[in-house]
Amino acid sequence: MISLRLLGCNGGIGGKDRQTTSYLLQESTIIDAGTGLTILDLPELAAIDHVVLTHAHMDHIACLPLLIDSVTAQRESPVQVWTLPEVIDILSTHIFNEKVWPDFRKIPSPDSPFMTLNAISQRTAIGGMFFTPLSARHGIPACGYLVENEGVALAFSGDTEDCPSFWEAMKQSSTLKAVVVECSYPSALTNIAQVSMHMDVPSIVARVAELPKEITVVIVHRKPGLEDAIEAELRMQLPSRDLIFPKPGDVLSFG
Numbered sequence: 196m197i198s199l200r201l202l203g204c205n206g207g208i209g210g211k212d213r214q215t216t217s218y219l220l221q222e223s224t225i226i227d228a229g230t231g232l233t234i235l236d237l238p239e240l241a242a243i244d245h246v247v248l249t250h251a252h253m254d255h256i257a258c259l260p261l262l263i264d265s266v267t268a269q270r271e272s273p274v275q276v277w278t279l280p281e282v283i284d285i286l287s288t289h290i291f292n293e294k295v296w297p298d299f300r301k302i303p304s305p306d307s308p309f310m311t312l313n314a315i316s317q318r319t320a321i322g323g324m325f326f327t328p329l330s331a332r333h334g335i336p337a338c339g340y341l342v343e344n345e346g347v348a349l350a351f352s353g354d355t356e357d358c359p360s361f362w363e364a365m366k367q368s369s370t371l372k373a374v375v376v377e378c379s380y381p382s383a384l385t386n387i388a389q390v391s392m393h394m395d396v397p398s399i400v401a402r403v404a405e406l407p408k409e410i411t412v413v414i415v416h417r418k419p420g421l422e423d424a425i426e427a428e429l430r431m432q433l434p435s436r437d438l439i440f441p442k443p444g445d446v447l448s449f450g
C-alpha cells in the first residue's frame with residue numbers, strides 16, 4: 196500500500212488552494228519541498244525523515260531550507276535529502292552556501308548534522324519504500340521517480356517536457372497503479388510549454404492514450420489561472436480515463 200498526501204500540487208501560489216509541489220508518502224517521506232509543506236503543523240514537519248527531490252527549481256525546494264531550520268529542536272537525527280548528484284551540486288553552490296542559508300550539513304557539527312545530502316542514481320531503499328529515478332527533460336538536472344512498496348508502484352514525472360523514456364518506463368512496470376504527471380499548460384499555450392520545457396494538454400492526451408486503462412492519472416502542476424481550462428480539455432479529450440485533479444491536502448491511497 197502507498198498512501199499519498201498531496202500537500203502541494205500546483206504550478207504556483209495564490210490562496211490556500213494553490214501550493215507548489217510537495218507530496219507526503221506514508222508518514223515520513225516527501226517528494227519535493229515546495230510551499231505545500233506549509234500546510235503541515237510542527238509535529239508533522241518534525242516527522243519527516245526523508246526529502247526526495249526531483250530538481251532544484253524554487254517551486255520544488257522553497258520550503259526545504261525552512262523545514263531543516265524549523266525542526267532542529269524536535270529531532271535527534273538528520274533530515275536525509277536525496278537527489279541526483281548534479282542537484283546536490285546546485286543546492287550546495289546556490290542555497291546551503293553560508294550566504295543564502297547555512298550549510299546544515301555542518302551544523303551543529305559535521306559528525307551530527309541537522310541535514311544530509313545523499314546522491315541517488317539507481318533503485319534505493321528510502322523510508323521503507325524503493326525509489327528509482329526516471330528520465331525527465333527540463334533543461335536542468337531533473338528526474339521523476341518510480342516509488343514501489345509491497346507490490347504497488349506509483350510514478351512521478353517531476354517537471355518535464357514530453358520525455359519518451361519516462362513513458363517507456365511506464366510500460367515496464369507491471370505493478371504500476373498511478374502516474375502523477377505534470378500538465379502546466381492548456382492547448383492554447385503549447386508555445387510557452389515548449390520554451391519552459393513543461394507538459395501541455397496535447398502531449399498528455401497522446402501519452403495517456405497509450406497507458407493501460409486501469410492506471411489512474413493524477414494531473415499536477417497546473418499553472419495558476421489555467422486550472423479549469425486544463426481540466427476541461429483533458430476531461431473532454433480523455434473521457435474514459437480515471438483522471439484526478441487534486442487540491443492541496445487531498446489524500447489518495449493505492450494498494
Ligand SMILES: [Zn+2]
Nearest residue numbers: 250252333354
Ligand atoms: Zn521546474
Ligand SMILES: [Zn+2]
Nearest residue numbers: 252254255354
Ligand atoms: Zn515546478
